[in-house]
Amino acid sequence: MGTGATPDSLGVLGSRFILAIDASFIPKSGKHTEGLGAFWNGSQSRSETGLELSCLALISLTGQHAFPLDIRQTRPKQDRADRLEQYLEQLKDVFSRRLDGLSGQLRAVVADGQYAKKMFMDAVHAEQIAFVTKLQSNANLLYPFTGEHSKRRGARRKWGGKVDFKDWSGWQSVPGDTQERVWTRVVWAPHFARFLRVVVIERLDRKGQVKAHVVLCSTDTTMPAQEIRALYSARFQLEFVFRDAKQFGG
Template identity: 70%
Template structure:
């Protein structure tokens, strides 16, 4: 188990060490809704114990960060990362819950009443594994600054706090189209990283003028015309998938007052007719078009983290009201998910000698094994045979894998 090693390395106070050592295995094992009432059913805790703990400020940032650093130190993850930023809608009702407001729900494609969390995650350079490192609640309009300013404050604070480590391991910051703003590009560029995002399909872009300037009065000509996304003369064609045409060029973006490497991906039908296009960009004009596309595609790994956390880790089942309690619940769900991923990576790396990019991960299987361990340990304890639990873990028939799906 990697959790005792991590808690020892972090040198947490004894009471926090005991709390996290009991909380996370239970969080992974409990079936159904993950809340205080269910904790009291599957452990010796009183229902109020978890509620009291979650009213305190807990060192989740150190746990997230310590787990990632431990994996790098053990050589399970390579030393290059992508920083992804995204927000997720959390259904919640109740007039007394802090931060309830109207937020965009991507599942229903409309704004709904509930909560929103903003998550920063470090993705492995291959894009196969994502580890949340900072989670905070977004306050609705009227209670705090604009939500984009809240996202920016979170990003800037994280980049400044972890500047020394990130300077060695981070290369690119990736976010979707809602973060395609000047303030995000400027903040990321100041720290020396490239910012990759998605632009509007009709973005205002200009061709830099490269020809001989006419002899006339006035300033020198700067622009050679506007990009219309129809005529791609002068653009470089790059390889793409079937029924795609991919073009790239460095152009000027007046909205951001900077040169951008733009990648246009056209979707074509069987007859070769263009049915639509997507526009990606990078603040680093030297970044290859293939890499820009791969980096933006890697961003979707964070969406899978949100999915697993909501379906299996109890992200949506919080029954607390205060912001600090909500953030504690969300961090616990993400950390339990990350810990399960880390255990699989360590096991597979040691047993099969495969790189992390080739490993399969299912948090549903992690929960099944955790529940089987909890159930088996409870039976053996009641029979006075708890000392023989290790025999189940090492048995060739793998009885603790009962119900695990084949990957």
């Protein structure tokens, strides 16, 4: 995709899309394979010996088609290579070399919870693009203080308390499925040193009791809650890229 590409010449990509990033584990036996190391195997929920591929792909928001842009093999820890630093380097390389013709078309960079790090948020924000990801269910988030400040010396109070994921006072209710409740609010995330639009999805059992909750967020605080959820769901199209690549490669 050259620098002369325009939205009209992008065909199916002429509508907005997201840039998704994720890594996939490849089982591998033996001891002499290049890049062999301990990587997280999501299907087994544990680290195992094998290989890992990191992929960045464009996902169209109309047909949700995935178009791989950059795939790299992750170097293992024994090579003194930090996994997250490798992901970040790959992301920055794609920003600098591959997105010339996509100005104004890229809605967000979307990644799962392992990428919920300040360095990824800062890198994406520098490109003036939203970063959508998943936070820990007990994420440390603070309410901005909105009350009257007491007349005393010293700095004004900034925060009104820590977010309690069981108390939804002041949160906006968002329509969801019958077996869930959805809430959204802009809060401060000390770990990332920025305000985030947070979306909490409570999963309900048959009796209407909360059995679990998921916390999504966007660095774009003006992004609607429904859009944050839709963008995060769209990233799963990347799994088909991994499936097809593994089937083709045997």
